[in-house]
Amino acid sequence: MIKKVALTIVLAVTLTSCESQNLLKQVTDIYNQTTANGQLTNTDIANGLKQALNKGIDTAVAQVAKPDGFLKDQAIKILLPAELQKVDKTLRNLGMGKLADEGLKLMNRAAEDAAGKGKTIFVNAIKQMTFQDAMGILMGDKNAATQYLKRTTSQQLYSEFNPIIKNSLDQVGAAKVWSQIITRYNQVPMVTKVNPDLTDYVTNKAMDGLFYKVEQEELAIRKDPINRTTDLLKKVFSKQDGK
Structure with missing residues (x-):
């Protein structure tokens, strides 16, 4: 009592x-x-939330860590950074649209290569979740679980993703392509010279895309009982629904 x-x-x-x-x-x-x-015990609540997160993570990572996982998904497709938008437009006006398209594709390929590493990091964070964390998620905002993962994994995700993305950009020739793009653009008379850190940019966009997918899965589980695929998920979230 x-x-x-x-x-x-x-x-x-x-x-x-x-x-x-x-x-x-x-x-x-x-x-x-x-x-x-x-x-319904404290353990039920904690385990139910952990199951929900693991389910969301499995689905989210599977969606993005594959060819075209980023490139063909308009919600998370990595576009050019603001300072390179003018580069893209100029290159296309100069008849170099294929080069611009290749640079865009290779950025997304690098994000797809790195995304698979997020699963282990997420799973480890979930294992550390306390009952208090679980209750906060259950009673929190509709994306509270995703926010929990952002707080507990963002730094490690960046550290893991950044070298993978750099290596991927190098391996697929993206660094070379973008070097050519930027060099050609900077040779155009009367333009402001640019030299963006593409590895940092793609790393952050890859993380944003992965968190977005996790959030969509969380919203689906909270909103629609059909997405509660285990007895424990049904039990815990039906209580949240007040059923």
Whole structure:
């Protein structure tokens, strides 16, 4: 009883919006009702959230860590950085559209090569998740799980992705292609010279794309019961739904 009262007080202090207060009441009622008869335990909640995250990660990584995973997906396709948009336009006006297209394709190929490394990093972060983390996700915003992964993995993802992307850009000749593109552009009279850090740019865009896909999977699990593919997912998220 003391544990239940303490949990209720802590949650009440941290959640202030009307919507959050309603959700607090639902979760507190669920906690009081189900832990007493063994239907839903702290372990159930934590494991349910971990299952949801693992499911989202598996699907998200599979979608992007393959040929055209970035290039043919308009939601995450890596476009040229702002300072190179004018480069692309100028090259096309000069009849070098194929060179510009090749540079764009190779950036996306590098992101696809790196994306597979995200799975292990995500899984390790999920293993470290506490019950408090799980409750925060369950009662948090609709993308709370994705935000948790961003907080706990972004630095490591960048460290892992950056050298892979650099190596990929070198291996597929992207660095050479972009060097040619930038050199030719900088030779055009009366233009402002550019020299962007493409490895850093592609690394950040690859991370953005991967997190976007994870978020879409999280939203699907929260919104549509058909995406809750295990008994535990159905059990935990049906309680969130107030069913």
